[in-house]
Amino acid sequence: MPDSPRSPLTILLARPRGFCAGVDRAIAIVKEALRRHGPPVYVRHEIVHNRYVVEELRAMGAVFVDELDEVPDDGLVVFSAHGVPKEVPAEARRRRLLFADATCPLVSKVHREVERHHKDGRTVLLIGHAGHPEVIGTMGQVPPGSVLLVETVTDAEAVSVPDPARVAYSTQTTLSVADTAEIVATLRRRFPQIAGPRNEDICYATTNRQQAVAAIAPRVDLFLIVGARNSSNSMRLVEVAQRHGRARAELIGTAEDIDWGWLEGVRTLGLSAGASAPEILVEQVIAACRERFAVTVEDVRLTEENVSFKVPPIPLRKAS
Template sequence: MNAFAPQRPSLTVILANPRGFCAGVDRAIQIVERAIAKYGAPVYVRHEIVHNNHVVDRLKKLGAVFVEDLNDCPDDRPVVFSAHGVPKSAPAEAERRRMFYLDATCPLVSKVHLDAERHHAAGREIILVGHAGHPEVDGTLGQLPEGAIRLVETLEDAMGVEPRDPDNLAFVTQTTLSMDDTAEIMLALKTRFPRIVGPHGRDICYATTNRQEAIKAMSAACDLVLVVGSATSSNSQRLVEVAVKAGARDARLIDDAGCINPSWFEGVRVLGLTAGASAPEVLVEGVQDWLAARFDLSIDVAETARETVTFKLPRVLTQEAEPA
């Protein structure tokens, strides 16, 4: 060892747990992988299967072709609908064209769809709390006739809602929102419309909730929090916001270790590290390697929950092939 080598600065890294892939993301990725293995390439996927650039690029190399419209898919190749869900018009069009399709919609998103249909069947006007333009929101809006669901994005929107019948309202939410921000909007709706009907539990998914709780638990102790996830990932963006609100001096969203700017570490002694629900653990490991090459690391873990949820794959992908 060189006695004259400069001493590396010390850095405490707090790893959030849970972090990374949720059950819905894992299921969606497996559906694409198994479809390619069973039916050969190419397999077409309507919209990014999950919002992570690395996952999408890896699946492209395996033979997935990502499109935004079924018009870009041939009739004779399998098509997969993304984890975010699709409007009812998508499977209807696939059936009209006699296409073979697999639905990778997260079961928790499907629950929101079913709740919206139940409210509509009961004659209620429906409010959807979510972000305009997000594919999950587009999919939920597309479950019912145009105008049946009203989108509310902000507290200001909630205060401006003028329903046809204030006593016959219901609400559902996007699954990847900030719990705190959504709670504020829901409180406003319930205060204005005491008879509004909500979900039996809550629509924000367990994985979004768990990752936000984990980052809340550690952020006050952190000079900087790094969230591994793509800019298109709603749940990853919310983690950055939650970290700052929970007391982190700074928080950054990064695709991978290559996006880290060393200047961020000026004065940083404690770093929080987590990953959005669509980010693979290998990217977190890459960040740890980047840090280990520059700092004398001490690793702590902030665990707030243990996840055991799994979702079944479509039977057509798990059943044995029929003998010839």
Template sequence: MTDKPSLDILLCAPRGFCAGVDRAIQIVDLALKKYGAPVYVRHEIVHNKFVVDGLRAKGAIFVEELEEIPEGTDAPVIFSAHGVAKSVPAEAKHRNMFFLDATCPLVTKVHVEAQRHAEEGHDIVLIGHRGHPEVIGTMGQLPPGKITLIETVADAEAFTPRDPDNLALVTQTTLSVDDTSAMVMVLKSRFPNIAVPAKEDICYATTNRQEAVKAVAPRVDAMIVVGAPNSSNSMRLVEVGERAGCRVSVLVQRAGDIDWDQFGDISSLGITAGASAPESLVEEVIGAFAERFNVNVEIAVTAEENIAFNIPRVLRQLEEASGH
């Protein structure tokens, strides 16, 4: 069929892997090279099935809890990019496990902030999503009851602290910038003395990807976010696309998930990817559209990213040898 309709694709930049995800995947890869299979990983290293399946094929074994790992193993155990409660490394030490921590440094920064505020005697308010591994990890830095979770503006309005003058705020790193600002405004107006971070804890990559979608979504008929349904930052991108006025804003894990009925009469399409989605899946989606449309791809750059995080020292020589 030669008379394919034409389609302008606006590709958001930045999109896809952030420095924390890149580092976490590298840690698993290098551990497999250095120590051989198996390498145990507690929780999905990042929230992307394609990435997890790829590492599993190389010999990574994913578990949800350390108790699933056999006693007496000398295989390395890696903690995921989302961070863990203090009880997890304590249990690993108790069991004499050799563990590597792939927690994103920007999540670690939030953990350190929470501990510092607690030492200064503040009660802590955490804005985040209940049950998300990052939130479980942050709440697990302190004894039960020291951190109160706020998920919505209504929660912020209803929150009754023990001491209204002695509060400090931290946030999950992968939230919607706009939603979080609304909750922070409520908390600040109700508790003027609340200690807030100089800039919310939402990480640079989450912010940049949301800003890119805000710039592109009003210019296109439909928006695709390549990512996973359990990826907080990917789901936020879908919401940002909807709010920015794009009538179709959907999440797909890969090209096979595309519901073509939603894209029948479009002439322009925005594409982005969550921070844990590999670029190969973005290319796969563009390829699927190229089979049905004459595509013209334009890159919409809203920010430049050149951040990289160090990997643990024990793996660094291997990384240098492989020319990273």
């Protein structure tokens, strides 16, 4: 008896998607450290928010730790792409640890902005998500109390500053562009003299991926975003898909997370990936769909990305 024909499925594949330049650089720093220093190389927190990447690096000899007290005195430690409070490299220097800083250069730009505003006597309002490593790192660039966290429009309406004439705002780099614009508008109305970033803090990769998802969402019956639940930029893509489309949007870590019941009656599927999700995970989703459907893949390209960041020199202990 012949197999029944498979239902057609068109996958609208968002581009750009997946790794950004900051994630590429952070992973390259760990790999170069392993190559030059040899394992183990210690990494403070997840280098990027993706379990596949973490496990791949662990298999190569990376050891992931929560704090520096887990790093032996002769160890080499890499700080994650999200950035760290100033106290972390200060403690590494105090202990004379070797360390490499994989903070994304666009996050470092926000750090310098916050320092500049603090030096100029302004209270900084940081738009971001409480507890996110990037927010913790940014707030940790200046003394406690110098930065106030604003998460929502409601927070922006309620926040109080010592001097309304001396206030500035910065943002986490991986926020929703639309939500952040609402918060900024509220702050500008309340504090007409507020200083903002010289250039947009939300990074190019976050903006590009959100725009690509927004363009595709109205055309699909279901949108899948490949990424991790602790990845801010991936969660924002789900929200963008929900806001701009009428269909369901789901976050999946891998193809194994797909509930195939979601695809009942689906003829057009949107697919993208957060900035810390490797392309192999997207390929596995497409392959899993091909096992069940007659798949046609349509590449939807909104813009080209040609940003790259250099890998810094990896410190090595001098021979005794």
